[in-house]
Amino acid sequence: xxxxxxxxxYEAPAMxxxxxxxxxxxxxxxxIAEILSHYPADRKSAAMLxxxxxxxxxxxxxxxxxxxxxxxxLGVTPExxxxxxxxxxxxxxxxxxxxxxxxxTNLSCALWGAEKMLAxxxxxxxxxxxxxxERFTLRExxxxxxxxxxxxxxxxxxxxxxLNKAKLDAIFEKLS
Amino acid sequence: MATTAYEPLISAAWGKPNSWTLDEYRKRGGxxxxxxxxxxxxxxxxxxxxxxxxxxxxxxxxxxxxxxxxVPKDSPKPKYLAVNGDxxxxxxFKDRYILENDPHMMLEGIAxxxxxxxxxxxxxxxxxxxxxxxxRTNAAIREAYAAGIFGKKMMxxxxxxxxxxxxxxxxxxxxEETALLESLEGKKGWPRLKPPFPAVVGLFGCPTVVNNVExxxxxxxxxxxxxxxYAGLGTxxxxxxxxxxxxxxxxxxxxxxxxLHATFSxxxxxxxxxxxxxxxxxxxxVIPGGSSAPILSPDELDVAMEFEAVKVKxxxxxxxxxxxxxxxTCMVRSLWRVARFYAEESCGQCTPCREGTPWxxxxxxxxxxxxxxxxxxxxxxxxxxxxxxYPPIGLGNTICALGDAAALPTHSFLMRxxxxxxxxxxxxxxxxxxxxxxxxxxxx
Numbered sequence: 001x002x003x004x005x006x007x008x009x010y011e012a013p014a015m016x017x018x019x020x021x022x023x024x025x026x027x028x029x030x031x032i033a034e035i036l037s038h039y040p041a042d043r044k045s046a047a048m049l050x051x052x053x054x055x056x057x058x059x060x061x062x063x064x065x066x067x068x069x070x071x072x073x074l075g076v077t078p079e080x081x082x083x084x085x086x087x088x089x090x091x092x093x094x095x096x097x098x099x100x101x102x103x104x105t106n107l108s109c110a111l112w113g114a115e116k117m118l119a120x121x122x123x124x125x126x127x128x129x130x131x132x133x134e135r136f137t138l139r140e141x142x143x144x145x146x147x148x149x150x151x152x153x154x155x156x157x158x159x160x161x162x163l164n165k166a167k168l169d170a171i172f173e174k175l176s
Numbered sequence: 177m178a179t180t181a182y183e184p185l186i187s188a189a190w191g192k193p194n195s196w197t198l199d200e201y202r203k204r205g206g207x208x209x210x211x212x213x214x215x216x217x218x219x220x221x222x223x224x225x226x227x228x229x230x231x232x233x234x235x236x237x238x239x240x241x242x243x244x245x246x247v248p249k250d251s252p253k254p255k256y257l258a259v260n261g262d263x264x265x266x267x268x269f270k271d272r273y274i275l276e277n278d279p280h281m282m283l284e285g286i287a288x289x290x291x292x293x294x295x296x297x298x299x300x301x302x303x304x305x306x307x308x309x310x311x312r313t314n315a316a317i318r319e320a321y322a323a324g325i326f327g328k329k330m331m332x333x334x335x336x337x338x339x340x341x342x343x344x345x346x347x348x349x350x351x352e353e354t355a356l357l358e359s360l361e362g363k364k365g366w367p368r369l370k371p372p373f374p375a376v377v378g379l380f381g382c383p384t385v386v387n388n389v390e391x392x393x394x395x396x397x398x399x400x401x402x403x404x405x406y407a408g409l410g411t412x413x414x415x416x417x418x419x420x421x422x423x424x425x426x427x428x429x430x431x432x433x434x435x436l437h438a439t440f441s442x443x444x445x446x447x448x449x450x451x452x453x454x455x456x457x458x459x460x461x462v463i464p465g466g467s468s469a470p471i472l473s474p475d476e477l478d479v480a481m482e483f484e485a486v487k488v489k490x491x492x493x494x495x496x497x498x499x500x501x502x503x504x505t506c507m508v509r510s511l512w513r514v515a516r517f518y519a520e521e522s523c524g525q526c527t528p529c530r531e532g533t534p535w536x537x538x539x540x541x542x543x544x545x546x547x548x549x550x551x552x553x554x555x556x557x558x559x560x561x562x563x564x565x566y567p568p569i570g571l572g573n574t575i576c577a578l579g580d581a582a583a584l585p586t587h588s589f590l591m592r593x594x595x596x597x598x599x600x601x602x603x604x605x606x607x608x609x610x611x612x613x614x615x616x617x618x619x620x
Binding site: 049106 | 263266268269271303305307308343344346359361362363365421424429431463497499501505509513517523613616617618
């Protein structure tokens with residue numbers, strides 16, 4: 001009898017609590033239906049990126065149970081959902097901090113002091129780029145199309161540009 | 177040579193109140209181009225676009241009308257239009273301003289293109305980070321539906337067009353047209369082998385045209401003012417105006433709309449545009465068309481920012497991303513930043529790129545940190561050549577052009593600044609110390 005699972009399968013660990021609250025479930029169902037209506041009926045799997053985005057908007061990340069759910073609604077295997085989720089940097093396969101801070105350090109921003117800004121943020125948040133705590137996930141990211149208004153960063157996908165120290169401090173002060 | 181007096185087309189309304197709404201767009205004569213186009217046959221529309229000499233603004237500069245004409249007329253399959261708004265090439269930030277300030281101009285282009293091509297479904301693929309821009313575009317699309325431009329009938333004509341925004345999720349490679357199609361199909365962005373080209377086998381295996389945001393925003397002007405007028409704005413082989421993105425060490429970075437015969441010197445030094453470098457600083461190198469384009473030296477800046485003219489210099493006008501570096505910028509550190517980007521963004525499909533891009537990054541980091549050894553420059557050069565030899569551009573050993581994009585900067589930096597790389601190795605340190613980023617590198 002086969003006792004070990006074949007390589008390459010992805011099985012979501014069971015969760016103690018249900019994935020969604022009833023309101024979340026309602027929102028998920030309604031919006032998934034809307035997303036699927038944008039694609040040909042026999043191409044449901046094309047909705048993978050928007051479906052994963054929807055899941056992440058509801059949960060803050062992509063929990064394994066959620067990947068399974070998205071996969072079943074799109075008629076593909078959970079492995080397919082995981083493959084896509086792990087390819088794109090904006091999807092979180094682990095629960096990030098409350099605020100995900102993405103700092104551009106590419107050439108145009110670096111020429112306007114992005115490396116120094118990142119060092120300041122590392123000190124301010126007590127995190128190295130790539131690290132997380134409950135409150136913050138700090139990451140170095142690639143060009144955010146803000147080269148004329150460098151340096152820039154995004155906090156939970158909200159864009160901030162032409163940053164100096166005072167402006168940056170003010171932004172972080174406003175975060176709850 | 178230009179026969180029509182220059183005037184800004186794409187950026188004319190930027191910064192004006194509510195410029196992004198349908199009302200304001202209509203007041204400026206918006207959707208008049210669509211009205212005129214709908215009086216023509218689809219074949220005539222494509223011909224007009226061909227005559228206008230409009231070339232794709234995404235990077236490759238391919239003639240737009242010619243691309244449209246590759247779509248098979250007799251295919252029984254549905255046809256698609258995919259709009260490339262994945263703007264991610266370092267140094268490029270123009271499409272976002274179209275989406276923020278004048279999304280209807282792009283939507284009008286979409287309507288004209290769809291009618292010409294027999295497309296009934298259009299997907300606008302925006303990079304995931306463009307949250308605000310996606311909201312603006314979606315609001316404009318809702319207005320267009322409500323006004324009877326999109327939806328069951330196009331301006332009263334029996335022609336259905338549906339248009340949806342799809343946001344990516346953070347992958348540079350999805351700006352490559354076949355990777356974009358894979359992503360639209362709900363997959364990871366692995367580029368496809370060409371041929372077949374998307375015009376024949378594209379989204380869901382159906383004929384698909386992939387056009388850049390700025391390209392489509394240019395289309396209405398071909399019809400409001402006429403293809404001859406539009407062609408007359410540009411050079412012999414490229415019509416119209418184009419947006420260029422100026423960044424780096426210049427006094428006034430930003431997006432500027434320029435006539436195609438404007439030169440890099442004008443862009444950098446002219447009072448209308450960049451207003452030069454800070455006092456006492458000189459140009460050391462200029463990236464002419466996004467970070468993948470080989471650099472130009474200070475004595476090569478009197479070249480027009482137009483596809484053919486830039487090609488003569490063995491580099492490319494690409495996406496219009498012009499990055500200026502001053503004489504106190506460290507070239508090793510700059511190249512390391514660029515190399516790191518391509519290593520991060522390589523999709524992992526082809527071995528030369530997947531293995532070569534991180535290798536380049538490691539060697540550059542080593543040299544920049546003063547741990548370089550004699551021979552490292554040669555190894556770096558060999559690694560770059562294994563991904564894509566140069567010159568000319570386009571000899572890459574990979575499925576898509578990301579390999580070329582990753583190798584070209586290395587080749588061009590080494591060709592022009594080999595001494596600086598060797599000085600790092602000889603002195604076991606970066607000669608610029610802790611100030612490698614030029615005049616504006618200090619942040620406070």
